[in-house]
Amino acid sequence: MRHFRYGALALTLALACSLAAGGVVAAADSIFFDDFHYADTKALAAGGWKIRDQQGHPGIEHGQWGPDTVSLVDDPQTGGERLLRLNARTDGTPQGTFQAQLCHQRKYFEGTYAARIRFSDAPLAGPGGDLVVESFYASSPLKHDFDPQYSELDWEYLPNGGWGNPRSRLYSVSWQTVQMEPWNAFNQVHEEQRALGGWHTVLMQVAAGKIRYFLDGALLDEHGGRNYPAQPMSINFNLWFSPSGVLADSKEQRSYQQDVAWVLHAKDRLLSPAQVDAAVGAYRKAGTHRIDTVPAMTPALASNCDF
Template identity: 60%
Template sequence: MKLSMMRGVFFRTSCLRVLAVALAAGLHLVFSPAFALGGGEQRAAASAAAAVPAKAGFFFDDFNYPDLAALKAGGWTPRSAAGHPGVPGAAWSPEQISLVADPQQAGKRLLRLTAQTDGTPAGTQQTQLCHARKYLEGTYAARIRFNDQPLRGVDGDPVIQTFYVVAPLKHDFDPEFSELDFEYLANGGWGSEKTRLYGITWQTVKLDPWQAFNQSHEEHGSLDGWHVLMMQIADGKTRLFLDGRQLAQHGGRNYPVVPMSINFNLWFSPGGLLPASSEPRVYQQDVDWVFHARQQVLSPAQVQAEVERLRAGGVARVDTVPAAEPALASHCDF
């Protein structure tokens, strides 16, 4: 047999073995475009992927999808439903979600959320993306790029850039309501002009008139650029981390009690919009990756190691987190 034919047989056999191991373990793997390379690169990618063991209870997404249809097939739901939070009468626009090339990593894509306002409810478009409602205790993390200034238009609108997990609020003061947030206010808002990051854990809330029961931490100062946000939920306590540094520990009645969905959204505070103008103010938030380890408390270093391990193996997405029992509808509307 010719050497080139032997190489082809070896590569196909390696691929089949990798897929067989993954399927036998119930692991949903999506390999990055590097897995479609040729020659020695094919063998290197196959070998690296084969070295990635199937771990139960992990969710990881590198957002390396070819298009938005593939993003939705990966379990993500863009929001179109009107309502809280944000500017009353504003639209939640799925068209404001995109996948863009990462200028810092060849062959890599980023998730991009875009929101804009001209100062009026009708001229305001907000953005939200949600994953299945099946997450509760464990470790959550995401690498996000915050922006202090708009892509276009004058600066100053109270824009909110987020990463959070949430369960529906069925009624005022719902005792099963569960939510943990990271919310970055680049231009201030909510009674203060200070630039700050909020870390919030919720007990319950009444939306109108507003009455909230929660714990919060404020981290003041600009976070323009890339950051890793992390939450640990275990043993009746929640811990919030920024770039590997613990910011706060909450607990008690603010501890989540029902499965939640993973969310990103970009919206405007209902108070404090700049005056109406002919040129809209456009803001963006990028997401590099998101990670969850079910019922496991991982340190920031351990999370980073897992992300690097998966990426080195050419794995762009993995989901071995079981559905809630009974299964829960995942409405992207809060």
């Protein structure tokens, strides 16, 4: 039986981190934290991240994925921190569509997941209206249609609506399984139907057969049962266009951005939103930009970053 505790863990973790010879000494607890304080994408890859470069689901069929869709930029609000930036653009054609996805190792299962994300309601350039999807999620591979071991926990923001609903909304989705063609999905969904452009903290607590979804500290929904994950997952961010919602009457290029300030996973520990905020604040105050004490699976599981 796994045991999960609340308590003052975030404070304990923060106090257990110190600078030593220019590096970070982390607590014994299994923690993954990254605030993307990298000089470039080469350093990002050295931190265990992979930028997707393979075509395939999701997004526009035959659309492009590649290294120039992910970048690291200075955070203008903090004057010293860095941001992960996902960049996607389309002119409505496959050859003119570029989508972004970034994946970390497949070794995450129960515990707490959290990220600080800036969602965008409008394109940086060009006409609005495309069905763009801005995401943070954990997932395992779908080996075949209706794979019973398939596991995925999603945050998906649709600023322009779509999928039968024109309203802006944020999805919280826990997946049991799915068939891609023809589409047939088995999942549990919460829809927060409002525009959410700007910075938000999203958090998932995964333990004892239940998944709890929090937005900016508020509990939105609780999922579980057959939708509870069955196996370790990778951590992912992506920004893509739904083929059913790309403007057909415009060839003008339009582009979107999604920024990420930090991501955190506490293995087998339930942290409240306040505890996560306190831990991140303490890490950053100490100059601790990255911690990874979450052990890889034995044997290590491949994370192909292609789904």
